[in-house]
Amino acid sequence: MNAAYSLREGAFKDVMESIKTMSKSAEKWISKIPKQNWASAYFEGSRYNVLTTNATESFNALLKGARELPIAALVEQTRWKLSDFFQYRQKAGRKWTTRLTPNAEDWLAEQCILAGAYMAHQCGWTVYEVKSKYHVDEVDLEKKTCTCRLFQTMGMPCSHAIAAMGLDQRDPY
Ligand SMILES: [Zn+2]
Missing domain, CATH: 1.20.5 (Single alpha-helices involved in coiled-coils or other helix-helix interfaces)
Known part of the structure; x- marks a missing residue:
């Protein structure tokens, strides 16, 4: 599940290494299944972070x-x-009084809190570099993408995108 939910390729590879350490046959078996069919880091569509049926x-x-x-x-x-x-x-x-669903509001509020700790820098017309404690991510506000892949996966701005928006006082909504 950790491999499937990992959005970053590096995190995915780390989990696969730990699976390999635990069981080479398990790693061999799972490697036969095309990664884009089950791993979020390689999935090309929008899953909204849902991996189950x-x-x-x-x-x-x-x-x-x-x-x-x-x-x-x-x-x-x-x-x-x-x-x-x-x-x-x-x-x-x-009964809802918010602009988004309660779950989406909670998620956005959490991303806003995280964004407060990041350093954003504009490096193109719509492209930003955002530094957090462990990563440097690239956000494209026009394409609605981030290298963390949460922006495209969730269909809502990730903490990095919100940090980038903050430079121009843009509304994450
Ligand atoms: Zn991001």
Whole structure:
């Protein structure tokens, strides 16, 4: 899981080395699977840091018993359940008073706190270099990318991007 969740290539390689130390056969087995299919450091799309199929499994459990129905009834049952699900979420969402979901607000607040400890330097029209305790990351605010890969993975600015935005008092929202 640590290898799968590592966003930086260096961190991924460190974890793979520790797997190799523990079990050469495990490392050999996992190395046969293309990295871009399971490791965040090499995945090219947006996963929003989700690596499991838990949501799908939850929905499958919701339809338990409906699978035995004829196809038209199964589709109707699925539509009915989805409608309930969306109504429930919509009612919950109406109570929110923030611009983002509560989880996204918490995540953004955490990134803002981290950004306060970084040094940002503009080195191009939209490109910034951001120094933290252990890394130097490059942020491109136009492309919405960061070498830490959280910006592109989460679809929201990482702490480095927020530090870069801070130079021009840009709003992370
Ligand atoms: Zn970053």
